[in-house]
Amino acid sequence: MLESAPLLERHIEEKTLPGVTSFEVIATTHLDAAYSLARWLTRDSVLAEDVVQDAMVRALTYFAGFRGENPRAWLLQIVRNVALGKLGARVEPVSLDSPEASSGESLADTLTDGADGPDTTLEREQDHRQVNELLNRLPVELRECLVLREIEDCSYKEIARIIDAPIGTVMSRLWRARQMLGDLVDEQEKSA
Amino acid sequence: MSAELHCSQELLLQADFDGELDAAESASLQAHLQSCAICGPALLRLQRSRSLLARAPRFAAPARLRASVRELARSDPRSDIERVPRDHGFAARIRYLVGGAGFGALAASLLTFFLIGGPASYLAESVVDNHLRAMRSEAHLVDVASSEHHTVKPWFSGQIDFAPPVKDLEAFGYRLRGGRVDVVAGRDAAVLVYEAGAHKIDVSIQPRAAGSAPAELRGFNVRRFEDGEFTVWAVSDLNARELDAFVEHWRSTE
Numbered sequence: 001m002l003e004s005a006p007l008l009e010r011h012i013e014e015k016t017l018p019g020v021t022s023f024e025v026i027a028t029t030h031l032d033a034a035y036s037l038a039r040w041l042t043r044d045s046v047l048a049e050d051v052v053q054d055a056m057v058r059a060l061t062y063f064a065g066f067r068g069e070n071p072r073a074w075l076l077q078i079v080r081n082v083a084l085g086k087l088g089a090r091v092e093p094v095s096l097d098s099p100e101a102s103s104g105e106s107l108a109d110t111l112t113d114g115a116d117g118p119d120t121t122l123e124r125e126q127d128h129r130q131v132n133e134l135l136n137r138l139p140v141e142l143r144e145c146l147v148l149r150e151i152e153d154c155s156y157k158e159i160a161r162i163i164d165a166p167i168g169t170v171m172s173r174l175w176r177a178r179q180m181l182g183d184l185v186d187e188q189e190k191s192a
Numbered sequence: 193m194s195a196e197l198h199c200s201q202e203l204l205l206q207a208d209f210d211g212e213l214d215a216a217e218s219a220s221l222q223a224h225l226q227s228c229a230i231c232g233p234a235l236l237r238l239q240r241s242r243s244l245l246a247r248a249p250r251f252a253a254p255a256r257l258r259a260s261v262r263e264l265a266r267s268d269p270r271s272d273i274e275r276v277p278r279d280h281g282f283a284a285r286i287r288y289l290v291g292g293a294g295f296g297a298l299a300a301s302l303l304t305f306f307l308i309g310g311p312a313s314y315l316a317e318s319v320v321d322n323h324l325r326a327m328r329s330e331a332h333l334v335d336v337a338s339s340e341h342h343t344v345k346p347w348f349s350g351q352i353d354f355a356p357p358v359k360d361l362e363a364f365g366y367r368l369r370g371g372r373v374d375v376v377a378g379r380d381a382a383v384l385v386y387e388a389g390a391h392k393i394d395v396s397i398q399p400r401a402a403g404s405a406p407a408e409l410r411g412f413n414v415r416r417f418e419d420g421e422f423t424v425w426a427v428s429d430l431n432a433r434e435l436d437a438f439v440e441h442w443r444s445t446e
Contacts, residue, residue, distance in 0.1 A: 024265035
C-alpha cells in the first residue's frame with residue numbers, strides 16, 4: 001500500500017503565498033499556528049511560549065536562505081524541531097509495516113503521561129479538557145501528525161515537510177494515531 | 193476491534209478521507225469501499241476520530257507572545273529582506289521571453305534578477321508583468337483610448353486618488369495611445385501607454401516611494417525615476433538607448 005505514496009505526491013502541490021512576504025508578516029500571520037503546534041507538542045503553555053520565542057529567533061537566522069514557498073510549513077517545521085529539542089524527545093522512525101506492533105501493544109504502554117488516568121468519561125462531558133487529555137496520550141510522533149492534519153489542516157505533503165519524513169510515513173502514522181485514538185475512546189466507553 | 197483487521201487499501205481509504213486523492217483514484221476507492229467488509233467500519237472510525245478532534249481546544253498565541261514576536265521581527269535587521277516566491281517555471285519563462293537574444297542576455301537578466309532580489313525587484317517584476325499582460329491583448333490594454341492628454345488626464349481622476357502627469361510627447365515621435373489603472377505591489381498605478389513605431393512603452397506612475405530597480409528584467413528594459421511627487425516606471429521592448437531617450441524626453445517635458 002505504501003507504493004501509493006509517489007502517486008499521491010504528484011497531486012499535492014505546496015501552497016504558495018503570492019506577493020511580497022516580510023518576516024514580520026510571516027511571523028505574525030502564522031503565530032497562532034506556531035503556538036498551537038508548540039502547545040500540542042509540549043502540552044505546556046509556558047514551555048510552548050518558550051518554544052515559539054526560540055523558534056522565531058531561529059527562523060530569523062534561516063530567513064535569508066528561505067525561498068518564500070509555503071511560509072507556514074517552513075515556520076512550523078522550525079517550531080516542531082525546537083519543541084522536540086526542548087522535550088528531549090528521541091525522534092525515531094515508527095515501524096510502518098507491522099500492524100501487529102500497533103494493534104498488539106497495550107494502550108497503557110503508549111500512555112506518555114501516567115498522571116492522567118483513563119477515567120474521564122467522554123460521553124458525559126465532551127469538553128475541551130477531555131479531548132485534550134485523550135490526544136495528549138498519543139506518543140508525540142503520532143500526536144504531531146494528527147494535530148497537523150486535523151487542527152492545522154495541513155496536507156500530507158506539508159506534514160511530510162514539517163516532520164521531515166516521507167509521505168508514506170505520514171500516512172502510516174496518521175492511521176496509527178487515529179486507530180489509537182479510537183481505541184482510547186472505546187476503552188473509556190467500556191469502563192464507563 | 194477493527195485494529196486487528198487490515199485491508200491493503202486502508203491508507204488509500206484514509207487518503208481519500210483526507211481529500212488527498214484525485215477524482216479517478218477516489219472513484220476506484222469508492223468502488224472498493226462498496227465491497228470491502230473492513231473498510232466500511234474503518235471509515236466510520238476515521239469519521240469518529242475527526243468529530244472528536246473537531247472538539248479539541250484551539251490555542252491562540254497569548255497577546256504578550258504576539259507583542260514580543262512583533263518586536264523581534266521589527267528590531268532585527270535580518271527581517272528586512274522581503275521575499276518573492278519564485279515559481280519553478282521561472283527559468284523556462286525567461287528562456288522563452290529572451291528567445292533568440294542569446295545566452296549572454298539570458299545570463300545578464302538572470303544575474304540582474306538575482307543580484308537585486310529585494311522589494312525593488314518585486315516592484316519591477318510587477319511592472320513587467322503588467323506590461324506583458326498588456327502586450328498579450330491585441331489593442332495593448334487601455335481603459336481609456338485617446339491620443340489627447342487632455343482627455344486621458346481627467347479620466348484618471350475618477351479612477352485613482354492622485355493626479356499623474358500626462359505628457360504630450362508627440363513632437364518627439366511618441367504617440368499617446370491611452371491609459372489604464374494597474375495594481376503594482378498592492379497599490380494603484382496610473383499607466384500611460386505610448387507608441388514608438390511598432391513598440392509600446394508603458395509608463396507606470398505611483399506616488400513617490402523609495403527604491404531602486406534593475407535596468408532590465410525578463411528581456412524588457414526597465415527605467416525607474418522620480419518625477420516631482422511621483423515614482424515613474426517605463427517598461428518597453430525598445431532597446432536600452434531608445435528607452436533612455438524616451439525617459440529624457442519625458443523628464444524634460446512639462
